[in-house]
Amino acid sequence: YIDWRIPGGSSEIALFLKSEFAGAFQYEWQNRLGKTWTQELAAAFANPKLRDESGAGADARRTFLASSVGIGVDLLFGGGSYDFQQHADAGYLVAHGADGRHGLTAVMADHPDWFEAAVMPEQVGGEPFRDRSARWIGFVLASFGIVYNRDVLHRLGLLSEPAQWADLADPSLLGQVALSDPTKSGSVAKAFELMIQQQMHQAVAALSREPRAATAPAAELEAEGVRRGWEAGLRMIQRISANARYFTDSAAKIPLEVARGDAAAGMAIDSYGRATEEFVRHADGTSRVGFVAPRGGTSISVDSIAMLRGAPDPELATAFMAFVLSPEGQKLWAFRPGTPGGPIDTALRRLPVRKDFYTEGNRRFMTDPTERPYSLGEVFVYHPEWTGPAFAGIRFLIRVMCADTHREMKRAWQALVAHGFPASAVATFHDLSQVSYDQTVGRIAQVLRARDRVQEVRLARELGDAFRAQYRRAYELAVSAGPKP
Known part of the structure; x- marks a missing residue:
């Protein structure tokens, strides 16, 4: 018991x-x-x-x-x-x-x-x-990725399945992305953090290829890349959030909405994605639901x-x-129901932490025998010093700039799409001057660390009002630009 x-x-x-x-x-x-x-x-x-x-x-x-x-x-x-x-x-x-x-x-x-x-x-x-x-x-x-509905993607005219986080920002997915409030779900907050880290990796790599990299201090280039990646990551999250139907309060709801066809795609923990894919799988082995862990985009x-x-x-x-x-306990997570040492009725679809578990003998009984989870750590290196000081800030910022302001954000995004993304409107939509990396790990982090709810609510209202006004202005600029060329 x-x-x-x-x-x-x-x-x-x-x-x-x-x-x-x-x-x-x-x-x-x-x-x-x-x-x-x-x-x-x-x-x-x-x-x-x-x-x-x-x-x-x-x-x-x-x-x-x-x-x-x-x-x-x-x-x-x-x-x-x-x-x-x-x-x-x-x-x-x-x-x-x-x-x-x-x-x-x-x-x-x-x-x-x-x-x-x-x-x-x-x-x-x-x-x-x-x-x-x-x-x-x-x-x-655990890894993070994208759960998607092939039938809905086909209905939307999207010929390729999503493979990277940026694919969720495609305007064709307007109103078709399922997201969860990161302040209610640690796993969703982690996924958003990984999106930003991927952009930081790409920015640092791009700077390392510039001519000045031969003489500039490595630490200086890294710091610049982190800040560039921070802004690129937040802007991508803005676009993904603008595509969202709404923000749910539970990460577990996202795969269910995708499976029902209420959304085309969403973020999910690998276990949620795989379990949903199996639940709707047909007798011939095909499934309308798929899951992908973005290569280079998840730890x-x-x-x-x-x-x-x-x-x-x-x-x-x-x-x-x-x-x-123990080896016996780890089998329950990964083996098919009814196999020796496996669960009785339901596959748990989790990948064991023990590296010595992944033998050919065990793979014969696994629900996901082709998975090589430790290879993800070889293509993505998580840098806690980059986003660790900003983790609470990421949760907070996505709530105030995307979830709380979603109505204004979505309206502005619809106008941007309809009017061909006028440059001035796009720049206004993506203005992150109030939530730069330095401000987030500085002033914003200080307020969140103080654990003073009055200060936190005051800051949320200040930033929320600013982003609402910003999205309204972006809408006006997009509409005034005239019809889509």
């Missing part, structure tokens, strides 16, 4: 952990330690960036990290490395129990050979596969597992983690 708790997507899980641990630690502080609880302590106890190490907040932080305060849940199971690292740094995830036993460190001690680079590497292509302090670890691989990352602080049954939690990471 397993008591599964499913509060929602990554944002709902984050809120659940934050509120539950806040309540549990407040009870510990007031009722067991006999101390007074304040708003200062509530803001400090789970803040890894607390600067004052001598105040009451620092004392609460130290007490929390040394405690066994729990929320009645043993494990956090599933989710991206960014969110897991945030939870680990807050203190919600632990490498072992307060007595030094159990947890991931116990699994590593019992099975040291599992954690060698040839089996479960620490990182691939710049993506972390486990926490350096052993507070979380990836158990299956390989992980879904993770971790033991929570104060786990009620740390021994059982440790045993479950060990099983999930």
Whole structure:
């Protein structure tokens, strides 16, 4: 018997952990330690960036990290490395129990050979596969790509299937792209980040081929390429968003909408895309749904597992983690139903994290025997230093410049398409002067780090109003330019 708790997507899980641990630690502080609880302590106890190490907040932080305060849940199971690292740094995830036993460190001690680079590497292509302090670890691989409906594409007159993120910006897909709000889904936020990183890679590569690259400092060229790629990436995201029907609140809904024919294409985690393709597959093996991971446009990352602080049954939690990471547990993710060691009824269509899993013997039973997931890490290297400081900003910006302003954006885009993309209207539509790379990692990131909802709402309103006015102006310029040549 397993008591599964499913509060929602990554944002709902984050809120659940934050509120539950806040309540549990407040009870510990007031009722067991006999101390007074304040708003200062509530803001400090789970803040890894607390600067004052001598105040009451620092004392609460130290007490929390040394405690066994729990929320009645043993494990956090599933989710991206960014969110897991945030939870680990807050203190919600632990490498072992307060007595030094159990947890991931116990699994590593019992099975040291599992954690060698040839089996479960620490990182691939710049993506972390486990926490350096052993507070979380990836158990299956994840990549991001495009799920599409061949029938809808054919109806729209598109002869080729999408292969790159930029294909979703094709004006022929106006109103036919399914997107999700990145503030509600960590996986969607990651996909948007990868789009920007791809543009950064391309910009850096282009600069390296210029004549001045022979004498200019490499760091200077890289910094310039990152900023050029940032703007190119955001502009591509603007065009893709303008093609969107609307922004849903769940990444899982996107493949369903595409499969039903409500949208021609959308962004999806590989497992969602593959599962949907299989679900609508005909007896002859064909399917109206396809999935592609853009070559050079996605990294390989992980879904993770971790033991929570104060786990009620740390021994059982440790045993479950060990099983999930074992060869037997990994088979359940990738084998066809009814095969030896595979699931009973339903294929999970996930790719195991263990590199030693991909043998010819295992491939005979896999639902996706031709997949070579680790090759993605060879053609795309994730640079956390490029977009890591801006990750929260990416979520925030796409919401305020694309989702919240979608009506005005879509109207302007329709006018641009109808009137042949007049240069002045296009320039206005794509004006990113208020959300440059430096502003995002500077002023915008500072507001988001402060965790002051009033400041954040004020900034969202300021930028949202600016982009609404910008899109209205782009519409006016497009219409005034006259009919399409």
